[in-house]
Structures are given as structure tokens and as C-alpha cells.
Amino acid sequence: MIIVREIDPADLALFDEWYDVLRAGAVAGREAALVVGRETLGWSLRNPGPLKRRLAVGAFEDDRVLGAMLFEYRLSDNLDTVEVEIDVPPEHRRRGIGRALWQWAVTRAATLGRTIFQAELGVPADPWPGASFAARIGFTVEHVEDHLVVPLPYDELRLDDLRAEAGPLKGYRLTSWAGMCPPEHQQAYADLHTAMDLDVPTGGMTRENVPWTVEKLEASEQRIDRNYLALVTMAHTSDGAPAGYTLIYLPRADAAHAQQDDTLVLREHRGHNLGTQLKLANLDQLAKHRKGQRFLHTWTALSNTAMQKVNNRFGFRVVEQHRELELTYPRLRPAARAVVLDPDDRILLVRFEFPSGPIWATPGLEAPPDAPHLWHQEVVAEGHAAGYDGVINDYFLVRTDPFTAEDFHGDRWWTLEELQTHDGRFSPRSLPALVQELLQHGPPTTPVPLGL
Helix, strand or coil, rough: CCCCEECCCCCCHHHHHHHHHHHHEEEECCCCCCCCCHHHHHHHHHHCCCEEEEEEEEECCCCEEEEEEEEEEEECCCCCEEEEEEEHHHHHHCCCCHHHHHHHHHHHHHHHCCCEEEEEEECCCCCCHHHHHHHHHEEEEEEEEEEEECHHHHHHHHHHHHHHCCCCCCEEEEEECCCCCCCCCCCHHHHHHHHHHHHHCCCCCCCCCCCCCHHHHHHHHHHHHHHHHHHEEEEEECCCCCEEEEEEEECCCCCCCEEEEEEEECCHCCCCHHHHHHHHHHHHHHHCCCCCCCCEEEEEEEECCHHHHHHHCCCCCEEEEEEEEEHHHHHHEEEEEEEEEECCCEEEEECCCCCCEEECCEEECCCCCCCCEEEEEEEEECCCCCCCCCCEEEEEEEEECCCCCCCCCCEEEEEEHHHHHHHCCCEEECHHHHHHHHHHHCCCCCCCECCC
């Protein structure tokens, strides 16, 4: 049986097992997968910041982790959104593990009152297992970028040619630093980050862009600096106004990969070869600070033809597509429900009265830890609690001695035969068949998805 639960990242042995599964699923079949490092991710999970919450979630079978999910949501903006990454190693795929992790994500998002799911995928070829899984769930591709790589150390002959082609920098000056932004440049750097957020192509992805302040910049850099060395070059006009910047992240604990992140030239300063000049200056910094990293990664939107040309001149090669996906859910009210069976295999049901007649259903509960998760039900329909479009019911098996449920009005213990011969209504409607399957074959390996 697969049981999905959040893991404690402070349990280092369990975190290592979970991380190994996450990484194995993420890199399988990809030439140049870039996965956040073990130390970096572990520190982030154990030291949550004020802007984002990240949860490590595992799919377990007999105390072994077979699937991993990273579930993230922002705390001060984009308050209707969650980000999910689900990774299952190839040897454990096609067993419903990814689906069970997704069901956990749907329920947790509903608990948080969030309805927009976002995900990112590296896709080296079509068809691709992760892309097919996302499409079956209902995700749509909203934005596509090329994921490009160039080997390190950089080809000096190519750089010499680029320097000669670019010529001297006229009308601008460059300032470079490694690490935290110097105080005298913080406001300009924050303003450039705001401009970058507004300028970068995002396709149809839902984004709430919040302006960068010096305080936000400082908080972000302090967290990043723990695990990455930021290499930055900024362009200024002759009178000191910011004109653009470029940023490389050099992971402190990753011996293989460096990341070319933002490159921005403000619109009024384009056409002066500033993008090339910024990149050349920052590559000089990379040469000084690099500690053996063998690849430099970058990502560029298919629609950004100018930067595509720059990347080609710098020797970057496309290794896969980077796809951003989104799925909007109705607002569903989450509930955990108990399939309570006594030693004689009778099930406890509660009677609910509706204008259309009574319905017998399982009682609600707080799901006990590691209780067998039997069924996952998502129903979109009118008539539910105000502010909701429907319900999510997760059904868990509870074995107990018979008792009288004094808090309920109209509770009753039912045999399977009584369920099958009753001419009234149950919720879920297929309850007699579901109970029969449960009694004959035991709990399912992964939760069975239900309709109404």
C-alpha cells in the first residue's frame, strides 16, 4: 500500500532517502538536468523564510520512499497559487504513485484555499513521461523556453572573438561584484529586478509581480548567499543611471553546474551591444570564482529572438525544452471521511437529510496518521457550503469495535448485504460496490479516484 505523507527534513536519514528519489526521478532520461543540490534544498526546507513555504512530501511503501514531491506556496503574494514538482524514478512508475502524490497536493491546496497549480518540466523529447502525466491531470503548457548549456571552462578563443566584435564600450560603464549587492547599488539593482519581472516573457502563466524594494532585495540575497555565490555585472550610463544587468549563480556545493540567470537591458538602452558586454564582463568573474563547475546553464523564451541570437554567439546549445504549466481548479471544500468497519465488517454510516430525500454517508474525521487511504473523491456541484464550488472527500479506513455515535443524528451500522439491497441513496453513490471490493480484496495500493 502506498501512503503519502509530509516528511520532516530535520530527519536527515529520511530526507536523504527522499532527496535520492526526487533526484532519480528528475534526471532520468535527461542529458543535462539541473536539480537543486541536496545541501541547498535541505537547508531551505529546514530554515523556512518569510516569503515562501516549501514542503517535502513522500510516497511510502513499507517505509520505503518510492516517489517524491516538492510542494511550495508564497506567503505574501500570489496567494491563490501553489507550485508542485512530482518525481518518480522509472522503476516505480505506472503504479499510481504520481497520482497519489497529486491527490495529496489537491487536498492540501484546497485546505490552503488555493486553486491555481503551477509546474515546470524539462522535456528533451516528445512524447515524454512527465509531460504525458501532466496532460492527463489537466495541466496546459502556458510558456516554453529553451534550456541551453555551454561547457566550462569557457572557450577563450570564442570570447576573444566576441570581445573584438563588441568593440569598446561607449557611453556606459560596468560595475561587477560577487556576493551581496554593495549598498550604493541596492536601489538601482532592486529597480532593475522589478523591470526584469515586468519584461521577461511568461506566456499565459498567472503572475502577480510585486515591486522589489531594498528590503526585499536584502532578504532574498541573504537566503541565496547561504548556498550560491551571486556574480553580478551592472551597466550604468555616464551620469550613473542603471541601464541593465546580468546575473550568474555559482552553487557553493555543486561541483558540476553554474546557472546564467537574468540578463536585462532596459528598452531605452538597447541597440548598443550592452547584453554582450554585460555577459563578457560577468564571464570574467566566473573564470575567477569557478571551482571546477563543468557546465553553464541558461533559459531563454522561444519568443526572445534577440537573446536567442546572443546565446548562439556565446556557444550555448539547446538540450531540452523548459515548459511552464498551469491548471486552475474549482474552489473545493476538503474533508476527511472515515470508512469505519467493526470486527463483523459492518460499516458505520450517518444519515443526512436533503430536500430531495435522505442520503447515507460515511462520518467525517481527522485522518489518523498512516491510516489506509482508500478513495479520493472530487465533486463539482451546486449546493455546497457558501464560497465553494464543490467538495474533496478523502476516505480512510478505520477498524474499531462497534459503538453508538451519540453525536450523530441517524447513525447506523450496515452489513454488506444491507448496503446492496437498500433502495435509498449513498454517498458516494457506488458505496456498496466499493465496500464489497474493500472486503474482498483489502485496501487498494493507491487511493481510487471517485466521481459523485
